[in-house]
Amino acid sequence: xxxxxxxxxxxxxxxxxxxxxxxxxxxxxxxxxxxxxxxxxxxxxxxxxxxxxxxxxxxxxxxxxxxxxxxxxxxxxxxxxxxxxxxxxxxxxxxxxxxxxxxxxxxxxxxxxxxxxxxxxxxxxxxxxxxxxxxxxxxxxxxxxxxxxxxxxxxxxxxxxxxxxxxxxxxxxxxxxxxxxxxxxxxxxxxxxxxxxxxxxxxxxxxxxxxxxxxxxxxxxxxxxxxxxxxxxxxxxxxxxxxxxxxxxxxxxxxxxxxxxxxxxxxxxxxxxxxxxxxxxxxxxxxxxxxxxxxxxxxxxxxxxxxxxxxxxxxxxxxxxxxxxxxxxxxxxxxxxxxxxxxxxxxxxxxxxxxxxxxxxxxxxxxxxxxxxxxxxxxxxxxxxxxxxxxxxxxxxxxxxxxxxxxxxxxxxxxxxxxxxxxxxxxxxxxxxxxxxxxxxxxxxxxxxxxxxxxx
Numbered sequence: 001x002x003x004x005x006x007x008x009x010x011x012x013x014x015x016x017x018x019x020x021x022x023x024x025x026x027x028x029x030x031x032x033x034x035x036x037x038x039x040x041x042x043x044x045x046x047x048x049x050x051x052x053x054x055x056x057x058x059x060x061x062x063x064x065x066x067x068x069x070x071x072x073x074x075x076x077x078x079x080x081x082x083x084x085x086x087x088x089x090x091x092x093x094x095x096x097x098x099x100x101x102x103x104x105x106x107x108x109x110x111x112x113x114x115x116x117x118x119x120x121x122x123x124x125x126x127x128x129x130x131x132x133x134x135x136x137x138x139x140x141x142x143x144x145x146x147x148x149x150x151x152x153x154x155x156x157x158x159x160x161x162x163x164x165x166x167x168x169x170x171x172x173x174x175x176x177x178x179x180x181x182x183x184x185x186x187x188x189x190x191x192x193x194x195x196x197x198x199x200x201x202x203x204x205x206x207x208x209x210x211x212x213x214x215x216x217x218x219x220x221x222x223x224x225x226x227x228x229x230x231x232x233x234x235x236x237x238x239x240x241x242x243x244x245x246x247x248x249x250x251x252x253x254x255x256x257x258x259x260x261x262x263x264x265x266x267x268x269x270x271x272x273x274x275x276x277x278x279x280x281x282x283x284x285x286x287x288x289x290x291x292x293x294x295x296x297x298x299x300x301x302x303x304x305x306x307x308x309x310x311x312x313x314x315x316x317x318x319x320x321x322x323x324x325x326x327x328x329x330x331x332x333x334x335x336x337x338x339x340x341x342x343x344x345x346x347x348x349x350x351x352x353x354x355x356x357x358x359x360x361x362x363x364x365x366x367x368x369x370x371x372x373x374x375x376x377x378x379x380x381x382x383x384x385x386x387x388x389x390x391x392x393x394x395x396x397x398x399x400x401x402x403x404x405x406x407x408x409x410x411x412x413x414x415x416x417x418x419x420x421x422x423x424x425x426x427x428x429x430x431x432x433x434x435x436x437x438x439x440x441x442x443x444x445x446x447x448x449x450x451x452x453x454x455x456x
Contacts, residue, residue, distance in 0.1 A: 112153065112161075113146035119165060127202050127211040127253060128171045130194065130218050131178045135164055172199035175236075182209060185222035194218060195237055200249045201257075206234040210254040225260040272406045276374035280367050280407065284414025287363035290356050291421030298353065298428045305435055319349040323436055327443050335448050342440040349436060353429040357422060364418035371411020378404025 099106075120139040123129055129136070142161060145153045175197050182192045182204060192204045202209035202218060207230065212219045224230050232247045239245045250256045270277060304318035314328060315321035326345040330338050382401055 109146045109152065112158070113143050116143045116146060116161060119161070123164075123168070124213045124216075125211070125253065126168065126199055127196060128168060128199055129216070130180055130202060130211055131171070131176065131196055132167070133216070136216075138164070168199075171196075174198065180218055183212075183217055183219045185220060189217075197236070197247060197249060200251060200253060201247075203233045203236065206230055206237065208233065208254075208257050210257070221257060225257055229257075229260070269406055270410070272403045273374060273410050274407075276370055276377070276407050277410050280370045280374070280410045280414050283363050283367055283370070284410075284418065287360050287367075287414065287418040288421065290363075291360050291418065291425055294356050294360070294425045295421070295428065298425065298432065301353070302428070302432055305432060309435075309439075319353065319432065319436055320439055322349065323440060324443075327447075331447075335444060335451065338447055339444055342443065346433070346436050346440055350433055353432050354426075357425050357429060360418055360422040360425065364415045364422055367414040367418065368408075368411040371408040371414075374407025374411075375404050378407065 116139050120136055120143070123135050123139065138160065142153055142157050145157070175195065177193055177195050179191060179193050181189050182194065183189050194202050194204045194209065196202055202211060204220075207224055208221050210219050210221055229248045232245065235245045236247050270281065273280065301318060304315075305320045308315055308318050308320040308324070314324035316325055323342060323345045326341050327338065330341045333341070379401070382404060
């Protein structure tokens, strides 16, 4: 190392001498310059060597200090490792003692954890949670502490668990009113006074509500079950505490109400029938209206005929009066001629008494046929759907068949009253025609008797 440094110094000196030699004017000047440069280089070399030796000593002392620190740290590491091993042993011994002392408490906490979990499941689906929020958070903390050996549940927690279970049973037999937020079918939330019927139903403003366990909120049913079930809700909300009133209870806690709300109503059934269904209902309405009009007209005509039967003066505002007018006009004719005139008069009255009855009969026959047509076309659609999507979904087939059979029901609903009304109107018109024929026969009999007496 020293040899390399000396070579480097000599090279630098030679380079410096070469520069100075270029400036020298004689050989003596050059010699002096070389001597001066050599002396200066020796001085610099000695200074560098001194600094190097001083730094080397300092490095030796720093190395010694680092080695002492390493030894101290190693000793401290060994001490801490021994302490760690000792603590591990003591911890294992303490855990064994804790397990031994707990004994049956571990089994008790296991049962407590299971009971708390079951209770939380009941509370999550109970409508009483709408009135008593925050119970599930307590049960979750109790379950967590029951499963931990370091943070065991306290006596106060056990007492509160018993209290919550007893309160659930007590509230399930009461009808109470409280205010809470209700989510409307539109998605908006509003504050309402809610009536709770035990642990079964929630109602407000004459409508059924449902407890959504996932969001832990009270939700209004988007489709109510109908006036038959909603009318008692209004009566319940208006009743006082000591007043008894009827009410529909859903023991499934809202599931039956949802199913009832999903079942189609009368308007939904009519819409399911489609175009054929509307035609059937239209024909049925026309037939019923026509039958009612004919029944009214025949009733009025029957009243006029009965009044005419009590009088010998012919009144041409009724069928019997017009027949009697024909008799009076041809009173002097012979029996055969009078019989023909009376028969002609009765034949003229029959269309007036039977008008529209045939159409009622036609509608009563056509309506079921249209219903069968709608069912057949609906079944064709069902089979086309089955060919596209298969038979894996029974609901798909059941819904299609149900819609197809709606037209059959509509046809029967339209035909049955039409058949009944047709029978009534036909019998009423036949009764009036029989009265006319009976009176005509009586007139002919009296006329024949009078002519026989006159001939004698």
